[in-house]
Amino acid sequence: MATLPQVLALKALEGIINRTLRYDAGTRTRLSALHGRRVWVQLERPALSFLIRLDDRVYLHAEADGRPDATVEAATVELLRQAVTGVDFAIGGPIQVRGDTGLVQQLSAIARDLDLDWEEALSQLMGDVAAHRLGSQVRGALSFGRRLARTFFQNSGEFLREEMEVVPVRWEVDEFHHDIDDLRADTDRLDARLARLGKRLDALESTV
Amino acid sequence: MSAPKDPLTHFGYQSVPVGDKAHKVAEVFHSVAARYDLMNDLMSFGVHRLWKRFAIELSAARRGQQVLDIAGGTGDLARAFSRIVGSTGRVVLADINSSMLSVGRDKLTDQGLVDNLEYVQANAECLPFANNSFDLVTIAFGLRNVTDKDAALRSMFRVLKPGGRLLVLEFSKPVLEPLSKLYDLYSFSLLPAMGQLVVGDADSYRYLAESIRMHPDQATLQGMMETAGFERCDYHNMTGGVVALHRGFKF
Numbered sequence: 001m002a003t004l005p006q007v008l009a010l011k012a013l014e015g016i017i018n019r020t021l022r023y024d025a026g027t028r029t030r031l032s033a034l035h036g037r038r039v040w041v042q043l044e045r046p047a048l049s050f051l052i053r054l055d056d057r058v059y060l061h062a063e064a065d066g067r068p069d070a071t072v073e074a075a076t077v078e079l080l081r082q083a084v085t086g087v088d089f090a091i092g093g094p095i096q097v098r099g100d101t102g103l104v105q106q107l108s109a110i111a112r113d114l115d116l117d118w119e120e121a122l123s124q125l126m127g128d129v130a131a132h133r134l135g136s137q138v139r140g141a142l143s144f145g146r147r148l149a150r151t152f153f154q155n156s157g158e159f160l161r162e163e164m165e166v167v168p169v170r171w172e173v174d175e176f177h178h179d180i181d182d183l184r185a186d187t188d189r190l191d192a193r194l195a196r197l198g199k200r201l202d203a204l205e206s207t208v
Numbered sequence: 209m210s211a212p213k214d215p216l217t218h219f220g221y222q223s224v225p226v227g228d229k230a231h232k233v234a235e236v237f238h239s240v241a242a243r244y245d246l247m248n249d250l251m252s253f254g255v256h257r258l259w260k261r262f263a264i265e266l267s268a269a270r271r272g273q274q275v276l277d278i279a280g281g282t283g284d285l286a287r288a289f290s291r292i293v294g295s296t297g298r299v300v301l302a303d304i305n306s307s308m309l310s311v312g313r314d315k316l317t318d319q320g321l322v323d324n325l326e327y328v329q330a331n332a333e334c335l336p337f338a339n340n341s342f343d344l345v346t347i348a349f350g351l352r353n354v355t356d357k358d359a360a361l362r363s364m365f366r367v368l369k370p371g372g373r374l375l376v377l378e379f380s381k382p383v384l385e386p387l388s389k390l391y392d393l394y395s396f397s398l399l400p401a402m403g404q405l406v407v408g409d410a411d412s413y414r415y416l417a418e419s420i421r422m423h424p425d426q427a428t429l430q431g432m433m434e435t436a437g438f439e440r441c442d443y444h445n446m447t448g449g450v451v452a453l454h455r456g457f458k459f
Contacts, residue, residue, distance in 0.1 A: 004258060004446045007265045055271075065268050179246055179406065186405055 002062035010050050010060040013124040018057045020116045030110050031058070037103055040068040044075045048125060052107070070099035077126045081118050084111045217355060220418025229355045230331075234305055236412045237281075237353075241307035243407045244282050250402060251413075257284075259451050263348060263377045264288045266444070266453060272296040273343040276367065278332050278360075279303055279350020283312035289344075290321045300337075302330040303350075332360040337367045348377040352423040361436035368458040374438060380445070380452035381425040387448045395420065426452050 021028055034054045042049040051068060053059040073096040074080040083095045097104050111118070214225035219232050240247065248256045264285065269275060269292045277286045280301040289299045301316075303309040306329055313327045330336050332347065333356050345364045354360045364374050382388045395417035403413030424432065426449070430441045438456025445452050 002262075002266060002444065004262045004444075007262050008258060011261065011265070061268070062265055063268065065270075176246060176249075179243070183405055 006048060006050075007062050009048075009124050010062055013121060014058060014060040016121050016124070017060075017114075017116070020114055021057065024114065027110055027114055030106075034103065034106065037100075038064075038066075038068040039104060039107065040064055040071045041080070042071065042073045043077060043080065043125075044073075046077070046126065068099065070097060070101065070104050072097050072104060077122050081122050084108055084122075085118050218422045220415040220422065222418075226355060230304070233353045233355075236415055237305040238307045239409050239412050240407060241282075241305070241311050244308065244311065245284075247403070247406060247413075250406065251399060255447065259377060259446055259453075260284050260288075260348060262444070262446060263346065263375055263453050264292075266455065267344055267346060267373070267375050269293060269344055274341060274369075275299045275344045275346070276335075276337070276342045277301050278330075278335075278345065278347040278364070279353070280346075280348075281305070281308035281312055281350070283316045285346055285348055286312065286325065287316055287319065287321060289346075290316070290325055293324060295323055298324050298326065300326045300328055300342075302328045302332075302335070304329065304331050333363060334359070335363045335367050339366050340369045341367050343369055343372045344375070345372070346375045346377070348375075349379070351376055351378050351429075352419050357424075358432060358436065361433055361438070365437045365458055370458055372458050374433070374454075374456045374458075376429065376433070376454040378429075378452060378454070379420040379423060380429070380443075380449055383445060383449035387450070391450060426454075429454055430456075 021031070031054055037054050039052040040049065041052060051059075051061040051064045053061060072080075072083070074083065075094055079094050214227060216223045217226045217229050218224075219229050224232060237244075252259075267289075269289050271292065271294045273293045274297065275286075275289045275293060277289065277299065280286045281303050283301060286299050286301040289297075293299060301309070301312055303312065309327055309329055316322075316325055328336065332350065332354050345368055347360075347364070351357060351360065361374075368374060382391050396414070399417055400410035400414045403416075404410040423429075426443050426445065429452075430443055433441045433454060433456040436456075437458065439459050441454065441456040443452045443454040
């Protein structure tokens with residue numbers, strides 16, 4: 001079942017891949033030949049599965065929509081990384097491929113040629129999801145979610161700004177800061193008023 | 209001879225005549241519309257953006273689709289869907305409140321999103337669209353404000369195409385007791401105070417906290433969706449159940 005941390009991890013990885021692709025027209029062209037193809041990837045540890053969908057860009061989805069062209073099963077993320085970066089990864093053994101094996105080999109070749117540190121990129125899937133499984137429920141809820149959010153935004157701030165426009169634009173940020181200033185002024189005034197009231201109360205009490 | 213008493217419903221923790229609730233809810237949203245996004249960020253520490261991100265992902269929206277975003281207000285989801293469905297698709301942003309709709313339309317237009325967006329002032333209980341019109345219907349943080357939720361769910365079912373899906377993103381019941389206590393403290397003490405300071409309106413944020421408590425829990429809402437005709441219903445809890453995403457399909 002898809003979870004929020006998984007979706008965020010997938011979107012972070014997706015962002016890294018697409019950002020790299022933006023500066024690699026050659027690879028984009030190779031990928032456009034695979035337009036519309038879908039590969040389902042299943043990992044055991046951590047237990048994570050996702051769909052790679054190739055369209056105007058690369059999409060990583062937490063759920064499948066319809067039957068994929070191929071399925072890749074790997075025991076761990078590390079093995080997946082090896083499959084992606086290995087020169088001739090053997091079909092069978094720790095990596096199982098079903099369906100259109102040619103497609104998977106093409107994708108693997110493309111991934112290899114991408115100027116991307118796959119160990120770094122795939123760690124998106126490893127750390128966050130593993131931490132979620134290990135942490136306590138409450139940690140997994142509030143504080144983890146917030147830590148993940150911070151990491152997510154740090155890693156993909158640019159992606160968010162340019163692709164999803166979730167991050168506010170300049171004028172929104174400025175207005176937000178003005179609102180914060182107003183809030184600060186209000187609380188300062190409140191503080192001053194409370195202090196004044198306190199003094200008045202002391203004065204009253206001393207006359208009793 | 210006195211008139212028969214109006215049936216009552218809940219407006220937060222108050223009991224109000226059914227006919228009044230919509231008006232009282234309208235007052236709340238006219239009041240908060242201008243600072244709605246700011247308050248969302250403050251109240252949820254920005255996490256509401258992640259909840260919406262999750263909803264967008266699970267919507268499986270695709271290019272060329274017809275999407276209806278109900279109670280879409282200031283346009284967070286509509287913006288994402290507009291980009292996903294592209295020029296061959298269509299996004300209708302519906303909201304019952306004219307102030308929220310105006311803020312949303314201005315925001316999206318200012319961002320240059322015009323081509324595939326439509327704005328409709330509509331009541332979720334009786335949507336003004338033809339049967340089987342949309343691939344996807346979403347309602348984020350809006351269902352708890354609807355007076356007759358069952359009517360709204362039936363209406364959403366009607367306008368969905370066969371094979372289409374409904375997504376309901378809404379506050380729900382936290383699954384853990386300690387989280388629940390913390391959440392109560394936060395909602396009933398801190399939120400109205402923040403509301404007073406930031407938008408000069410504590411009552412609206414008290415209503416917000418109360419309306420969340422009056423909203424059906426995860427399993428109950430799923431049952432209501434099934435009663436309305438939706439199949440393969442499920443829900444995903446987020447942030448310890450503070451928020452839940454419900455899904456259902458029309459077959």
